[in-house]
Amino acid sequence: MKKIEAIIKPHKLDEVKEALNALGVAGMTVSDVRGYGRQKGHTEIYRGAEYTVDFVPKVKIEIVVDDEIAEAAENAIVMNARTDKIGDGKVFTYDCEGAVRIRTGERGPEAL
Amino acid sequence: MDQAQAVEQLALQVVTVGDQVINLGDTAFMIICTALVLFMTPGLALFYAGMVRKKNVLSTTMHSFFSMGLTSIIWAVIGYTIAFGGTEGPLGPYIGNFTKVGLSGVINSAFGIEGHYMPESVFAMFQGMFAIITVGLITGAFAERMKFKAYAIFAAIWVIVVYSPMAHWVWGGGWLGANGVKALDFAGGTVVHIASAAAALACAIMLGKRKDHGTAAIQPHNLPMTILGAGILWFGWFGFNAGSELAVDGVAGSAFMVTHLAAAAGLLGWIVVEWMQHGKPTTLGAASGAVAGLVGITPAAGFVDAVPGMLIGFAAGAACYFGVKIKNKFGFDDALDVVGVHGVGGTLGAIATGLFASTAASGAVEFLGGTNGLFYGGGVEQLVRQLISVVAAWAFSFIVSLVILKVVDLMVGLRAEPEAEETGLDLADHAETGYVL
Numbered sequence: 001m002k003k004i005e006a007i008i009k010p011h012k013l014d015e016v017k018e019a020l021n022a023l024g025v026a027g028m029t030v031s032d033v034r035g036y037g038r039q040k041g042h043t044e045i046y047r048g049a050e051y052t053v054d055f056v057p058k059v060k061i062e063i064v065v066d067d068e069i070a071e072a073a074e075n076a077i078v079m080n081a082r083t084d085k086i087g088d089g090k091v092f093t094y095d096c097e098g099a100v101r102i103r104t105g106e107r108g109p110e111a112l
Numbered sequence: 113m114d115q116a117q118a119v120e121q122l123a124l125q126v127v128t129v130g131d132q133v134i135n136l137g138d139t140a141f142m143i144i145c146t147a148l149v150l151f152m153t154p155g156l157a158l159f160y161a162g163m164v165r166k167k168n169v170l171s172t173t174m175h176s177f178f179s180m181g182l183t184s185i186i187w188a189v190i191g192y193t194i195a196f197g198g199t200e201g202p203l204g205p206y207i208g209n210f211t212k213v214g215l216s217g218v219i220n221s222a223f224g225i226e227g228h229y230m231p232e233s234v235f236a237m238f239q240g241m242f243a244i245i246t247v248g249l250i251t252g253a254f255a256e257r258m259k260f261k262a263y264a265i266f267a268a269i270w271v272i273v274v275y276s277p278m279a280h281w282v283w284g285g286g287w288l289g290a291n292g293v294k295a296l297d298f299a300g301g302t303v304v305h306i307a308s309a310a311a312a313l314a315c316a317i318m319l320g321k322r323k324d325h326g327t328a329a330i331q332p333h334n335l336p337m338t339i340l341g342a343g344i345l346w347f348g349w350f351g352f353n354a355g356s357e358l359a360v361d362g363v364a365g366s367a368f369m370v371t372h373l374a375a376a377a378g379l380l381g382w383i384v385v386e387w388m389q390h391g392k393p394t395t396l397g398a399a400s401g402a403v404a405g406l407v408g409i410t411p412a413a414g415f416v417d418a419v420p421g422m423l424i425g426f427a428a429g430a431a432c433y434f435g436v437k438i439k440n441k442f443g444f445d446d447a448l449d450v451v452g453v454h455g456v457g458g459t460l461g462a463i464a465t466g467l468f469a470s471t472a473a474s475g476a477v478e479f480l481g482g483t484n485g486l487f488y489g490g491g492v493e494q495l496v497r498q499l500i501s502v503v504a505a506w507a508f509s510f511i512v513s514l515v516i517l518k519v520v521d522l523m524v525g526l527r528a529e530p531e532a533e534e535t536g537l538d539l540a541d542h543a544e545t546g547y548v549l
Contacts, residue, residue, distance in 0.1 A: 044331065045390050047400060047449060048437045051329035 001096040001109060002070035006061045007033065007089040008081040013059050019076040023069055026112055029062045039087035058089060064096050066109050132222035132229040138359045139230040142238055148351025149241035153180055155344025156248045159399070160255060162338030163448050165330060167536025168256045169546035175251035175263060179244050182264065186271045187240040188215050194276035195239065196284045205287035208280050228359040238355060239283075243275050246304045252448030253312030254319050254526075256330075257533050260541040262526045269516045270311060274509050278303045281504075288501050294481035295501035296465050296494065298367065299356035301411025302505035305458025310509035312450035318517040319526055321445035323533050335395055342399035346375050349406045353413040363476045367414040371406065374413075374425025378405015381429025397433070400453060404432035407457030412465040414476050420468035420487075427464070428457045455506075462502050466495030 008016060013030065020028065034055035041054040065073050070093065077091050101111040127134040157176035164172045183191075192215060197208025212218065215236055223235040247267045254263070281288040282297050289295065297303060324330055332338060353371040357364035382401025383393045408428025409421055416424070435456030436449045446452065469485040471477045477484070482497075484490030520526060527533075532540030539545060 044329070045386075045392055045394055046332060046396055047452075048386060048389065048397075048433055049440060050390065051331065053329055053331070 001064055001099060001112070002067060003062065003064045003094045003096040004070065004073055004077070004091060005094070006077045006081065006091045007035065007058050008061065008077070009083065009087065009089060010057060010059045012081040012083070013061070015080040016061065016077050019080045020063065020073060023072055023076055025063055025065055025069070025073055027063070031060050031062075033058050033060045037087075037090065056087065064099060064112060066112065128222075129229070129231045130221040132224075134222060134230060135224070135228050135359070138224070138228050139234060141360045141364070142230050142234050142355060142358065145351035145355025146234065146238040146241055148348045149238065149245065149355065150180070150348075152241075152345050152348030152352065153177070153245045153248050155341045155348055156245060157341070158337050159341025159345060159403070160252050160338075160448050162334040162336070162341060163332040163396070164255050165536070166333040166547055167538055167545075169333065169538065170542055170544055171260065171537035172251070172255050173546075174260070174542065175255070176245075176248035178264070179247040179251075179267060182267055183244040183247050183271050184240055186268055187243050187276075188236075189213065191243055191271050191276040192218075192236050192239065194272065195279035196236070197280075199285040199291070204285070205292060206280070207277050207286075208284050224358060230358070235358070238358075239279065242279070242300060242304060242352070243271055246275055246300075246308050247271060249304070249308035249450060249454055250311045250315065252450040253315040253446045255447040256537065257322050257447075257528055258315070258319055258526055259524065259528050260537070261524050262520050265524065266516055266520050266526075269520070270513065273516070274307060274311065274512050275303070278307050278505065278508065282501070288504060290481040293497050293500050294494075295462075295497040296415055296469055296477065296480060296482045297411045297462065297501065298414040298465075298476070299353045299410045301407075301458045301462040301465070302501050305407050305410060305454040306462065306502065306505040307509040309451045309455030309458060310506045311513040312446055313444070313455070314510050314513035314517055316444040316446040316451070318514065318521065319445075321443075322447065323530065325445045326443075332396065335399075339395055339399045342402055346402055346406060349375070349410075353410060357414055357476065363414045363474050366417075366474060369418060370409055370413050370416060370421030370424075373418060373421045374405040374409030374428070375402045376405070377422040377425030378402050378408060378429035378432075381405065381426040382433045383429075385430045385433045400432065400436075400449070401429035404428045404453050404457045407432075407454050408461040408464065410458070411461045412468060415465055415469040415474050415482070417468075417470055417473040420464075420470075424461060424464045424468065428460050431460050432456045459502055459506075462498050463495070466492075466498035469494055 041052050044051050044053050099111040153176050157173045161169045161172040193210050193212035194207050197212045218232040218236050221232045222229040223232040280286040282303050285291050354364045354368040379398050379402040382397050386397045387393045405425035405428050408424045432453045436452035467485045467487050469477050470488045471484050483494045486495050
């Protein structure tokens, strides 16, 4: 199993979700996050004073998938989150050691 | 009963209070205006609360809303008589006498001039709403860092020793108004806006900067709330300015008109300058500009024509934009720009009254002892009177506020503990949080 964590632009979430659903990814966890990478922050203006806001709002998606669809899932996220502009985000993939469905006690890929 | 009989009966309907015939139209109008002015204070609460960080949303809201409780009672017990008690005796030009402590006698007396009497109870409540919001205005200066206990004590003393005497000077027959200097202040450019801004400056100096000031971006947490607040202020301001005529007549109508035009022009004034300087028109700029226009027209409403009203509003919007910018050069942390908006706008409006007051546009100018402004052939006479009132209001409110703050600091300490400021005053002072997610 692989865990994929993707930081993307908030308005791309729906497209990414549809693409992952189409691949058969059964669930996901999404959170609102703030951060910066090479994009750095942006400027906001309040009553004539300009402030640099370092942390830009993003969405973090976490999914765990079977090894055989991991690469496809990764690609689906990349293709659908891309706007070709700075600040599109990143995708991280990790090995996942275990999974348990709490209701039934199923373990491993069965639990996904 | 046929129609003729009904008409006759209505014509005979006479209401008297304290041996005076009450003007029913004026009285109905003033009751509504009083409610409108009260509504400005929750509007102010939203206006300010949207501009602070979310950990201080309730603390900031409470500053304004609490004034509706505290100031009302202080006004009824002692403030009203200081402002509008009798002017006999050597102290008459400075404070009213104490015959109306506890609003004594107002339910059985009438206030006004021949043909325009209303129950004094209505007048006392109308004026009380001004005291409430003036205290609320100051709170923008010390948002996010003043102990609530210190604020409550400061506000109580301030209403008694600063606001009430100043209302007496200008409107209660005191030395600045028609019985003395003859400065014109229709609805509170000096008493409300300069007084609150001078006190705000004293607060910003005495309390020092917020912990994160200048080191981290302190972003407004909810600008839609601020915009709604500005809209409510605009709405209530019709009662504030038109009601200050204390009658339903042409001057009330013209005050109503220029109030609206100045708010509109103020919004545009701020936005135009901001757009040129930063390339973006902001919503906070629109809200601030509208309020600046309203502040600017407050002393002049009822004395000026439509075009001067628009000019004053536009100039106030633009001037307050720069007033706020200059703050950053001085390094004061007047958190929500009370000085930049109410100080600059109030001063500009008071001076503009000496330029644009017109006896042709308004009978109120001569009725209150004023003359034509500089641009209407009156020379500099009225302008000089206006400048005297501006200096008096700034100096008196600033100095006395400093003294009060010093005393309160010695009593309970002004500044919240660093830890309370870090966690937010909502939790530290009120044991609540504004948003539970």
